[in-house]
Amino acid sequence: MTQTTLMTAPSLQPGQLIARGVTRQLAALGFASVEELVPTRGLRVDVMALGPKGEIWIVECKSSRADFMSDSKWDGYLEWADRFFWAVDADFDIDLLPEDTGLFVGDSYGAELLRMGPEKRLAAARRKKMTHLFATHAARRLHLLRDPHAMPQWG
Numbered sequence: 001m002t003q004t005t006l007m008t009a010p011s012l013q014p015g016q017l018i019a020r021g022v023t024r025q026l027a028a029l030g031f032a033s034v035e036e037l038v039p040t041r042g043l044r045v046d047v048m049a050l051g052p053k054g055e056i057w058i059v060e061c062k063s064s065r066a067d068f069m070s071d072s073k074w075d076g077y078l079e080w081a082d083r084f085f086w087a088v089d090a091d092f093d094i095d096l097l098p099e100d101t102g103l104f105v106g107d108s109y110g111a112e113l114l115r116m117g118p119e120k121r122l123a124a125a126r127r128k129k130m131t132h133l134f135a136t137h138a139a140r141r142l143h144l145l146r147d148p149h150a151m152p153q154w155g
Contacts (some may be wrong), residue, residue, distance in 0.1 A: 012108070013063070014063030014064070014089075015046065015061040015062065015063045015067065016035075016061070017063075017107065017108035018061040018062075018063060018087050018088065018089060018106060018107065018108070018111070019035055019046050019047050019059075019061045019087065020108050020109075021087075021106035021107050021108050021109055021110045021111045022047055022059050022061065022087040022104050022106055022111045023035070023047060023049075024109070024110050024111070025104065025106065025110055025111040025112070025113065026047070026049045026057075026059075029051075029113075030051060030052040031049040031050060031051045031052070031057065032049065032050050032134075032138070033047050033048065033049045033050075034047070034048055034134060034137050034138050034141065035047055037133065037134065037137050039077070039080040039130065039133065040080070042073070042076075043073060043076050043077060043080075045058045045059075045060065045077055045080070046059060046060050046061040046087075047059040047060075047061065047087070048081070048130075048134060048137075050131065050134050054127065054131070055082045055083070056080075056081045056082050056083075056122060056127065056130050056131070056134070057081055057082065057083045057084070057085060057102075057117070058077045058080060058081040058083075058084050058085070059084075059085045059086070059087050059102075059104065060074055060077065060084075060085070060086055060087065061086075061087045061088075062086060062087070062088050062092065063088075063089065063092075064092070065092075065093065065096060068092075068096055068097070069096075078120070079126075080122075080126070080130060081122070081130070082119055082120065082121055082122055083102055083116070083117035083118070083119055083120075084101050084102060084117045085101065085102030085103060085104055085113075085117045086101055086102070086103050086104070087103075087104040087105075087106060087111060088103070088104075088105055089105065089106065089107055090105055090107070092105075094114075100118060101115075101117050101118075102115050102116055102117025102118075103115040103117075
């Protein structure tokens with residue numbers, strides 16, 4: 001006899017709820033997205049998106065002023081994507097955000113792109129590395145969904 005365990009989704013934090021809405025909007029724009037991707041040691045982006053023409057976007061989700069003010073690493077993300085965006089909820093004071101970055105405003109159900117981030121095209125070698133990292137991250141996430149008891153040895 002096998003025992004079936006019902007898995008429930010964990011409670012999502014406010015930033016994760018914003019990320020869910022942003023990934024829905026990105027999908028509507030033709031992008032595939034992954035959450036919590038590490039482009040290099042010491043950095044973890046909230047959302048990385050791969051577009052229909054191979055473009056790479058990073059979206060940082062901020063749920064409060066304190067969350068934004070405590071983030072001292074965000075400018076380190078700029079070298080890992082073609083465009084950088086913030087994603088916040090409707091109550092967030094968007095005047096806090098740098099004007100030379102993109103902006104999504106949303107909630108857990110969707111988001112609206114209010115400001116396009118400036119484009120700074122990645123070098124070919126960096127683009128190849130990031131595309132490979134994106135694909136590997138997505139494949140590992142899928143593997144863990146299908147086999148939640150796997151003990152991955154991924155670094």
